[in-house]
Amino acid sequence: MDKTSEDVRLNSLTEKLRLRLDGDQLTNCMRCGFCLPACPTFAETGIEAESPRGRIALMKAVKDGIMAPDVAFEEQMNHCLGCRACEPACPADVKYGQLIEQARDAIEDHTKTHRGWVKLVRHTAFQTIFPNQKRVRWMGKGLRFYQTSGMRTLARKTGAMKMFPKHMREMEEILPDVAVQGVVEQIGILHPAKGEKIATVALFRGCLMDVLFADTNIHTVDLLTEAGFEVVIPEQQNCCGAMHAHSGEIEGARSLARSNISIFKAAGVDYIVSNAGGCGALLLEYDHLLHEDEQWKDDAMWFAERVIDVSDLLVRMGRLLVFSEREENQCVRITYQDSCHLRNVMRSSDAPRRLMRQVTGVEFVEMKEAERCCGSAGTYTLTQPVMSGQILDHKMEHVRATDAQYLLTSNPGCLLQMMHGINQHGLNGQMKAVHIVDFLHERMCGQDE
């Protein structure tokens, strides 16, 4: 690009950022720095620009015309994990998550820094596959074919995998085997409560979740019905749109939100239960996503008010689950990695811990910095492999120090990242990463009799 066209690009990006960035939120930041210790990228680098306060200052400087949104600015916005640990730490309640989404949304329209493959991957994923549950399944089938047909073995043996960047290769190694069918195909739509019914809830089955971790969805239904909830799984539901929103494709996220809202509204349920922190957090913020949409904002509010994480619902309203005292379960040591969005946006960190402590014969040990992001953060592993790897390395030191046999999480992205970490740090055979729902399910009374 020559000088003038670069100027034109910068000018129109500046305009867009000025328009999109919320001036109130930027002014609300009083620069106290309370968010600094919470931020993983600041912890890794110690550089002000890599902190929430620094990123907000950069956004404000662009809005105020002090600085152009140059490549360094763009990169800094992409460096943020979006883990939102800065939000609960902020005394002034600055909505950092909204600011970073606004910045990324503006950048996405103008960027030239993404390498071709990132754009291509994003485009295919966001516009073609994720908006449509059938296509997600179909992609899952492709992956399954790859995994079971001998292609995977062939690819690994012949070294064809070497074509891909290292971090993608490593991720491929840990991908769990894809389920042939999703939760609805396997167990149907309606599931009555065991015993007296407490409430009717809808399961948000997620897209990746339902392909890679369909069993977890089934187990979630079991836990819920056991605890007294009637569960429906609206079949037409879509991807939540989190990946779109976090990568600056806000319109895509909005259209998915509208469709989900109308589907769940039609189901007329008391709660909408999620078992993936990343999805749950966006579902919870549908009201914000659509707050400027006169036609949808009331329904969005209806929806957002009903979203709850499975652990929270079980602890707050469910009948106490009974866990069996099987001998082989004695003296199992477990630890827990918080899902950032579950903790920082859905503000649920106590409920999963309470559930884990209820399991008989199991010792729960708190890992150091369990609340800190594991570096997975949606597509971050793929787009920022260096920082992601560094964060993961620190995380695994703390994981190793717990000496646990099970590392539990509450979100598929974190779960994959933890599997990857265990693999990479040679902890295979010593410990297993498992979704909290699966762990509870396995130990719940009356399960495999």
Next chain:
Amino acid sequence: MLKPEVKCELIAILGESYVKDDMQSRVTHSYDGTPMLQSLPDAVIYPYNTQQVSEVMKVLSRQRIPVIGRGSGTNLCGGTVPVLGGVVMVMHRMNQILEVDMENLTASVQPGLNTKQFTTHVEQLGLFYPPDPSSMSISTIGGNIAECSGGLRGLKYGTTKDYVIGLEAVLANGDIIRTGGKLMKDVAGYDLTKLLVGSEGTLAIITEATLKLVPPPKYKKTMLAMYKDLNGAARTVSKIIENRIIPATLEILDNSTIRVVDAFANLGLPLQMEAILLIEQDGEIESVERDIASITAICHSEQAEQISVAESAEEAERLLTARRSAFTALARLRPTTILEDATVPRSKIADMIIEINRIAAKHQVQICTFGHAGDGNLHPTALTDARNTDEIHRVEAAFEEIFEAAISLGGTITGEHGVGMVKAPFLEWKIGRSGIEVMKAIKHAFDPFNILNPGKVFAKESRKRVVIDRG
């Protein structure tokens, strides 16, 4: 911008990655915790050891380039805003605990060390470093020393100055000096250690500190007393001290703060109360119990409406919530929160709060007051919006009168936040012309070319608060 040859010299000393003059680095070092102030530096540098600091200072002093030491930039007086440009020297890479001497009960640390990390470290060794600014989870030891930070425990345990017994510092010309040491007694010449503590980065760059540690208290107890009459609360504070009881913590919240905190944290506080006192005592079990009983009696004699003494750690936590939520609650109400720092003799607390309320009403601005009643250090906090120029001017006028009132009650313009840019115009009120002259002479002796944090402490014009309006 830095001249290319200067940049080259700095890179030769520090390495390419540690000399930054891109816009991103400059913007993110143009501010600190002070609302509304902002000014771009020419460059940002990250030294790793004393030798590097010394060599850098030689270059900068030869070139007469301003240098601003920076910890975490949490100060509230504009202390790290590079008003005249120059180089911001970030101390974060110098963050090691060099030694904890268990025999002498001292620790040697680098200035970029996080205060909370340090206190946690010594606690694990069974020792105690009492200074506890509310910003300790972010701020650095170097920043604490340069500002002489205090905290909730100031009344009984003193502030940072009482724990710094030795320093290593680099002068403007690059010379390295050492003051004090592990000695508890040292009267060899002028006390340069105490002079550097609170010098706000204007006399030297601190590169190492020797800190005094003490044994931790064995036991503590927390209580809350609520008053319908502000004077009752103030008399309680005086009477406690008069009775020779020095609580570890003695904090006050005024009525407007109580209302805001209650609306935020839903604590069910009685809103008609004019003041709440939060009191904590620590030490040996028997003496703590005795003190708490005496304090309770004093509270009763001063017509406290309600007194709660915590029976357990959880209960104590609950009582502390009101004080802890104060800042958060205030920060959420309006976009811009200006936390100030006026201090009076503790017997004058009620007078000061009444004055603050009168002044706020007069200028039609919202000011809530809370702070360290035990040491008279109040934090009148204005809730405003930086974009509302008219209101900001009224806030400024109000603060000017508040500082005036503090001085006329025998107080001072800052108890712990420092002078920096914000209080500079008022300094002469407090210490007089001759005071300023002596301070300037000292400054000249340390820093003849005025390159160390210029534009701070001494104002060109006195009595006018400088605020750079930014839309």
